[in-house]
Amino acid sequence: MINATEEEETTYLNGIKVKLQFAVEQINKAVAKISTTLKQNKQDYAESKTEMDIVEKAFVRQSISETAASGENAILKKKKLLKLKSSPYFGRIDFIENSAEEQKVFYIGIHSFFDENDKINLIYDWRAPVSSIFYDFEPGDAWFETPSRKITGDLLLKRQYRIRNGIMEFMFDNSLHIHDDVLQQELSRTSDDKMKNIVSTIQRDQNAIIRNDSSAVLIIQGVAGSGKTSIALHRIAYLLYKFKDTLISDNILIISPNKVFADYISNVLPELGEEKIPEVSMEELAVALLGKGYKFYGFYEEVALLLEGHDDNVAARVQFKSTYDFVKKINQYLAFIENEYFSPASLKIAGVTIPSSYIAERFKAYSRMPLLKRFPEIIKDIIKKIRSSDKHALNKEAKEEIKESVYKMFKLTKLLELYKDFYTWLCKPELFKHASKLMLEWSDVFPVIYFKMKLEGIAPYNNVKHLLIDEMQDYTPVQYTVLSRIFYCKKTILGDINQSVNPFAFSSAEVIKNVFPQADIVSIYKSYRSTTEINELAQHISYNPNLIAIERHGKIPVIKCFTNDKEQLKEIEYILENFKQSSYQTLGIICKTQNQAAVLNAALSSRFRTCLLTDESLYFSGGITVSTAHMAKGLEFDEVIVPFASADNYNSNIDRRMLYIACTRAMHQLTLTCIKERSAFLVLVHR
Numbered sequence: 001m002i003n004a005t006e007e008e009e010t011t012y013l014n015g016i017k018v019k020l021q022f023a024v025e026q027i028n029k030a031v032a033k034i035s036t037t038l039k040q041n042k043q044d045y046a047e048s049k050t051e052m053d054i055v056e057k058a059f060v061r062q063s064i065s066e067t068a069a070s071g072e073n074a075i076l077k078k079k080k081l082l083k084l085k086s087s088p089y090f091g092r093i094d095f096i097e098n099s100a101e102e103q104k105v106f107y108i109g110i111h112s113f114f115d116e117n118d119k120i121n122l123i124y125d126w127r128a129p130v131s132s133i134f135y136d137f138e139p140g141d142a143w144f145e146t147p148s149r150k151i152t153g154d155l156l157l158k159r160q161y162r163i164r165n166g167i168m169e170f171m172f173d174n175s176l177h178i179h180d181d182v183l184q185q186e187l188s189r190t191s192d193d194k195m196k197n198i199v200s201t202i203q204r205d206q207n208a209i210i211r212n213d214s215s216a217v218l219i220i221q222g223v224a225g226s227g228k229t230s231i232a233l234h235r236i237a238y239l240l241y242k243f244k245d246t247l248i249s250d251n252i253l254i255i256s257p258n259k260v261f262a263d264y265i266s267n268v269l270p271e272l273g274e275e276k277i278p279e280v281s282m283e284e285l286a287v288a289l290l291g292k293g294y295k296f297y298g299f300y301e302e303v304a305l306l307l308e309g310h311d312d313n314v315a316a317r318v319q320f321k322s323t324y325d326f327v328k329k330i331n332q333y334l335a336f337i338e339n340e341y342f343s344p345a346s347l348k349i350a351g352v353t354i355p356s357s358y359i360a361e362r363f364k365a366y367s368r369m370p371l372l373k374r375f376p377e378i379i380k381d382i383i384k385k386i387r388s389s390d391k392h393a394l395n396k397e398a399k400e401e402i403k404e405s406v407y408k409m410f411k412l413t414k415l416l417e418l419y420k421d422f423y424t425w426l427c428k429p430e431l432f433k434h435a436s437k438l439m440l441e442w443s444d445v446f447p448v449i450y451f452k453m454k455l456e457g458i459a460p461y462n463n464v465k466h467l468l469i470d471e472m473q474d475y476t477p478v479q480y481t482v483l484s485r486i487f488y489c490k491k492t493i494l495g496d497i498n499q500s501v502n503p504f505a506f507s508s509a510e511v512i513k514n515v516f517p518q519a520d521i522v523s524i525y526k527s528y529r530s531t532t533e534i535n536e537l538a539q540h541i542s543y544n545p546n547l548i549a550i551e552r553h554g555k556i557p558v559i560k561c562f563t564n565d566k567e568q569l570k571e572i573e574y575i576l577e578n579f580k581q582s583s584y585q586t587l588g589i590i591c592k593t594q595n596q597a598a599v600l601n602a603a604l605s606s607r608f609r610t611c612l613l614t615d616e617s618l619y620f621s622g623g624i625t626v627s628t629a630h631m632a633k634g635l636e637f638d639e640v641i642v643p644f645a646s647a648d649n650y651n652s653n654i655d656r657r658m659l660y661i662a663c664t665r666a667m668h669q670l671t672l673t674c675i676k677e678r679s680a681f682l683v684l685v686h687r
Contacts, residue, residue: 001094001157002105009161010168013088016107016122017166019115020085026116027078034071041067080111080273087163088113089123090200091134094157095142103156108134110199111273126199127241134158135207160200191586191638191667193622194267198230209522210235213242217519219472220494221509223547224538224664225529228494229265229634232468235492237272239466249275251465253487256281257474258300260613261634264620277468282479289449289458289486296440299474300615303501303630306654307593314441315504317431321443322505324477324514330447333422334454338371341411349398352386359409370457372413379406419444419451443505446479453485460486469493471633473500475507480515491516498544499661501630503654526550529636533557534663534670541681542660557663557670559645561678568643568673569603575641575671576608576624584638584669589626590662592655596644601626629661640666643673650679 003009045060052060089109096103106124108131113123124131132144133155142155162169202210209231212218218235222228240247249269254277256262262279269277280288283298290296297305305314320326344359362381366374382402383394394402412418423432432444440448452458467487469475472495483491493512500506509521525546527535531554539547562568572589579587589604591597594614601612604626613620613627620635627635642662650659659681663670672682 006168006171009171013163013166013168016088016113017085019117019122020081020088020113023113023116024078024081024085027074027081031071031074031078034067034074038064038067038071076273081113083271083273084109084111084113084123086165090161090163091131092157092159092161093130093134093155095130095133095153095155097151097153100153106130110197110271125241126202127238132207132211135202136204162200191622191636193264193586193620195230195233195265197268197271198227198234199272202234203526205524205526206231206234209524210238212520213239215490215520217491217493217516219509219512219516219519219521220492220524221521222494222496222524223527223544224496224499224661225527225535225636226496226524227528228496228524229470230268231524232470232492232494233265233268234272236277236466236468237269237274240274247465249277251463252277252468253461253464253466254279254468255285255470255483257471257633258615258631259618260620260631261470263618264635282475286445286449289482290445290452294440294448295438296445297442298615299442299502300630302442302505304594306502306504307658308595313430313433317433317441318443318502319504320428320431321447321478322476322507324511326447327450327477327481327515329426330422330450330478333425334371334451336425337411337418343409343411345405345409347382347402347405349382349386349402350394352389354382354385358385359406370453370455372415372455373457375406375410375413379403382406415448415452415455418455419448422451443476446476446482449482450478453482458486460488462488465489467491471495471499472512473497473506473508474502476505477507477511477515480507480512484515493519498542498657499633499664500657501633501654501661503657529667530664530670531555531668534666537670537682538660538663541663542656554668557666557672559672559674559678559682561674561676564675568675569600571673572600572641572643573604573607575639576604579624579639580608582639586622586637587624587639587641588632588635588637588665589624589641589643590629590632590665591627591643592629592649592658592662594628597626597628600643629658632665633661635665636667637665638667639669639671641671641673644675645672645679645682646674647677647679649674650681655679656681 003012041060041064045064049057087110089107091108093106093108094103095106107122108126109123110126111123112121112125112128114121129144129146133142136142137155137158139155139158141152143150143152157173159171159173161171206227209218209220212235220228220232236252240249254262256265256279258281266276269275286296302318305311306318342363344356344363346356347354347359359378359382362378363374366377369377379402383399386394407413412421420432423429434440449458464487466489467483469483469491472493474495497506497508513519513521523546526548528550530538530549531552532549533554533556535547535549537557560571562571576587589600591600597612601610604610608624610624610626611621613625613631615631617631625637640662642659645659650656659679672678
């Protein structure tokens, strides 16, 4: 066996580093040469373009463009090599095919490395077909799929390394617990201001999700801390690798809950050597789809109103519009108005009579068009028929008369009028109410977009070939219905029903499948983020019988009650002082409402450097963060403080979910503080 001992492995590693450095130097020379060539070509073009014909100019411009592209590719390759220099590989497998006589050794890293001198692949990309053996098998019978066939054989050795800054810190050999041992060490590390890649600790069930390239729609239901977002991003990286000839980063779109979360996950794909993926929030998408003339309150305002306003009427409106049955009712109404609201009548224009039967026939002829888009076509047909009969041109007044007459044949022709009429048709007019200043409530935004889509038409996003939707539980069936009609591509949808922040508007995987019947649902039950002790507390707050917490022990969460706000603030300041002296990198103070977060942040900011997250925030910066549970979703912190965990602050169903989300952000340490009496949701938790 080659490189049998740690000493031999270290020698081999040093040799790989030399080869990588040589490759970097060669690229530096190539880039310098390309730069010189590009500069000279541009200069020659500037000096000679007046003497060139169109064909020559086009040829030179294309040559300059190709040279620039080769330079960019070389720089990208250099970035990958520099990353490999720090950590060339994390795994090794020795594999012998059933039909072969000699075993092959495969070192597996975040990128591949081909030695141009020896013409040999020294490092295999973690996404390569053979690399799946590392994630899926222990020593013994093993196999992997290639594009052409299934290769079976024997896995003789499985070895895992941690290499940082070019130094081997450890290696594990032929153990059934290789992944668990390394995983425990990785999980015990402190958090950062960016989500990291997990290529060295991908588990078998995670690998199956990542390498799933057949599902048209894949719904991932994962418990808190299961790594579902990271898995989804690694799946995107895998798809970009496998389908690199037909899929690029610009063909993928991420729908993320807010800009802070988008910033937090922004480093994963670049770490994996892929370009940054475009992202958009549902609010931004709504603005693009509705166009000018519509204003609305967003999801953040809706949740805040439900948390702080306690308005039963608002809750009733939100709840009614958040079911799949609501989508069915919209479709029934749209079918009804098509059959009942159009009353064709005969027209007499310029001495020519257009019978109602002709107008009715033309209305049906355009049945594949959005309803309100049919009228301009009917008007064109009427004008054409009159001209063919009368042989005279129609003046402007006659054309306006035709237009006005045709539109009057339909009961209502304005989008919002029809949307409001929908609730009258339901005999529930109280369920539509403009928010202040004629702004739409968030629960009305996507129903209106759906009306617009069906009545006026909305162009699909044909450039998007894969859509990733995170925090799936916070979106309603009508929102998914809209997404299904503007994105005809494959989709990855992920979330956790237990982390919905709005008890009146949420979707489970099964509900989403109503919109996407072809969807495959996978569930991830193992939680990696929090210690066993923190997970036990979270389970008391909101029990999930399917959750499997990885056994990693730490400090028992602490609940402290005080007689007043001043004492509570003093305790929080004490915890922050200790945090500054600790090895932890991130601490989250997670409140229920934005007002609580703002007040507490103001009280702390004179002594501590804090960052208050709001719906306007763009970045997650680490350190001490003050946030609501809503804004903190998807984030994780070394240490978490949950203030105001009192009986009068956390008592409703939505409060329970907020408290659960807040506590499950903690990786290593959790403290809850309250005034007088702690929340009843904490009744089973030891003091």
